[in-house]
Amino acid sequence: MKSVKVGIIGCGNISSIYCQAGQKFDVLDIVACADLDYERAKARAEEYGISKVYTVEDLLADPEIELVINLTIPKAHAEVCIAALEAGKHVYVEKPLAVTREDGQRILDIAKEKGLLVGGAPDTFLGGGIQTCRKLIDDGVIGQVVGATGFMMSPGHESWHPAPEFYYQVGGGPMFDMGPYYITAFINLLGPIRRVTGSTRISFPERTITSQPKHGQKIQVEVPTHITGILDFENGAIATLITSFDVAGSNLPNIEVYGSKGTIHVPDPNTFGGPVYLRKHGSREWEEIPLTHGYIDNSRGVGVADMAYALRSGRPHRANGDLAYHVLDVMHGIHDASISGSHYELKSTCEQPKPLPVGLEEYTLDM
Ligand SMILES: NC(=O)c1ccc[n+]([C@@H]2O[C@H](COP(=O)([O-])OP(=O)(O)OC[C@H]3O[C@@H](n4cnc5c(N)ncnc54)[C@H](O)[C@@H]3O)[C@@H](O)[C@H]2O)c1
Numbered sequence: 001m002k003s004v005k006v007g008i009i010g011c012g013n014i015s016s017i018y019c020q021a022g023q024k025f026d027v028l029d030i031v032a033c034a035d036l037d038y039e040r041a042k043a044r045a046e047e048y049g050i051s052k053v054y055t056v057e058d059l060l061a062d063p064e065i066e067l068v069i070n071l072t073i074p075k076a077h078a079e080v081c082i083a084a085l086e087a088g089k090h091v092y093v094e095k096p097l098a099v100t101r102e103d104g105q106r107i108l109d110i111a112k113e114k115g116l117l118v119g120g121a122p123d124t125f126l127g128g129g130i131q132t133c134r135k136l137i138d139d140g141v142i143g144q145v146v147g148a149t150g151f152m153m154s155p156g157h158e159s160w161h162p163a164p165e166f167y168y169q170v171g172g173g174p175m176f177d178m179g180p181y182y183i184t185a186f187i188n189l190l191g192p193i194r195r196v197t198g199s200t201r202i203s204f205p206e207r208t209i210t211s212q213p214k215h216g217q218k219i220q221v222e223v224p225t226h227i228t229g230i231l232d233f234e235n236g237a238i239a240t241l242i243t244s245f246d247v248a249g250s251n252l253p254n255i256e257v258y259g260s261k262g263t264i265h266v267p268d269p270n271t272f273g274g275p276v277y278l279r280k281h282g283s284r285e286w287e288e289i290p291l292t293h294g295y296i297d298n299s300r301g302v303g304v305a306d307m308a309y310a311l312r313s314g315r316p317h318r319a320n321g322d323l324a325y326h327v328l329d330v331m332h333g334i335h336d337a338s339i340s341g342s343h344y345e346l347k348s349t350c351e352q353p354k355p356l357p358v359g360l361e362e363y364t365l366d367m
Contacts, residue, residue: 001367003029004308007052007059007089009080010071011035011044014094014300018069019048021301024363027308028301030069034059056080060087067092067117067311069304074171078103081118085110090311092119092304095180097324099171101332104325111321117310119317120324122181123303125188126356127272128296133257133264134189134355135292136278142259143281145190148239150182150269151252156245158209158219165219167245168207173223174243175331178270182241182255183231183327184319185269189257190233191352192326197343198334200224203246229334234349241334272299292358306365313367318353326350 004027008015011033022030032052035041045053052062059065060083068084070077070093078098084091085107097120098104111118124130136142152174157164166172187193203226207219225245232238242252255266265277265286273296277286295302303319310317326348333344357366 001027001312003027004067004311005064006030006067006069007032007034007054007062007065008069008071009034009056009059009084010073011040012071015044015071017298017300018071018304019044019050021299021305023048025301025305025308026363027305027312032059032062032065056083060084060089065089067304067308070094073166074099074176078107081107082110085114085116088114088116090117090307092307093121093324095121095324096176096331097321097328099176101329104328108321108325117307117317118321118324119304119307119319120321121300121303121319122184122269123300123306123319124181124269124272125185125353126295126302126306126318127299128291128293129267129272129274129276130185130188130269131293131356132274132276132289132291133266135358136264136276136289137189137257137259138355141262141278142257142264143261144259145235145237146258146260147237148186148190148255148257149253150186150239150241150255151250152178152182152243152254153247153250153252154245155248156207156225158207158211160211162211162213164209164211168219168221168223168225170222173225173227174245175224175227175334179241179243179331180327181269182243183330184323185255185266186231186239187323187326187350188353189266190237190239191235192233192349193231193330193346194234195232195343195345196229196330196333197337198227198229200227200335200338224335224338227334231330272296293356294360294362302365309365309367315367316351316354320350322348322350323353
């Protein structure tokens with residue numbers, strides 16, 4: 001199969017793992033990179049043997065490039081995705097798809113109009129841990145699904161991150177930062193969501209940075225930092241999701257899924273591996289379930305590799321724009337519901353992504 005020529009825009013922290021994916025997956029051929037900061041792009045190119053270092057404009061003008069991976073900051077996601085699509089490139093973007101629903105919808109509309117593909121992170125749901133959970137559910141091991149819980153409980157990032165302000169500004173907050181992992185995992189396990197409600201609060205309107213180099217500086221908090229959501233799925237399951245920057249610590253699991261015949265303890269959706277535990281109805285013991293699928297190490301990039309296969313074979317890709325938009329709509333919906341005091345009926349939906357087949361060879365996907 002002919003590889004897909006890829007250009008990366010945004011050469012910050014997360015770009016390394018995508019460059020590594022380019023070396024591992026034959027279907028991805030990363031030929032160019034660009035950043036607002038040219039030196040950063042140059043450094044990544046040297047590190048990973050990427051032949052062309054560009055400005056964003058020049059990268060988009062290169063006819064060799066078929067697909068752009070957008071690894072810029074969330075505030076720039078929409079602008080860069082739209083510029084890539086306007087230049088005739090398929091685009092895969094880090095999470096979230098965009099900051100606002102309007103921008104997210106524009107990305108999907110332009111892609112549709114131009115016959116181009118949009119994909120979006122996270123792709124951790126393609127990892128061996130969550131795929132194993134999906135197989136347990138699909139195989140009927142926990143019977144009829146009743147509901148799920150998800151907990152992302154943290155004290156915030158000002159004690160360690162060198163520049164933590166953005167976590168507390170519009171586009172930040174625990175839901176927009178970490179919610180995509182949880183909600184994407186939920187949709188992969190349970191299907192699309194019908195309606196949501198929730199309550200949000202800003203527990204600490206002013207926070208103090210204790211990391212270096214900004215030690216002692218104050219942050220004015222603009223967005224909710226403790227968010228409790230209730231999600232009703234189209235299949236009837238009900239989930240509770242808490243994302244917080246306001247708790248000192250917690251023993252709650254990341255995700256559990258409850259069925260008529262048992263409970264699955266799902267691994268951290270910000271990782272690819274296990275462990276997966278099952279507790280059958282009537283049993284007091286948790287049993288560790290051997291993982292049935294590969295991609296258990298940090299495999300960021302498997303989602304865009306899947307999209308590259310889709311491009312060549314014509315099949316749908318799993319981490320697609322409809323899924324990323326549905327996740328964005330759910331996150332906003334939970335915040336909106338807290339203000340309106342009612343349920344928010346989702347205006348978007350998506351297909352539950354097809355599970356990965358068992359027994360894939362390393363760094364390949366199905367056609
Ligand atoms: N860092 C992580 O652990 C992590 C994990 C998962 C997902 N992400 C996501 O990855 C994305 C990038 O995160 P990061 O940690 O690499 O951020 P970063 O700040 O380290 O890197 C972002 C890069 O994008 C560049 N950039 C910003 N706007 C641009 C524009 N308009 N055109 C071109 N370049 C532009 C910046 O100069 C910077 O080099 C974010 O969407 C984030 O949510 C990050």
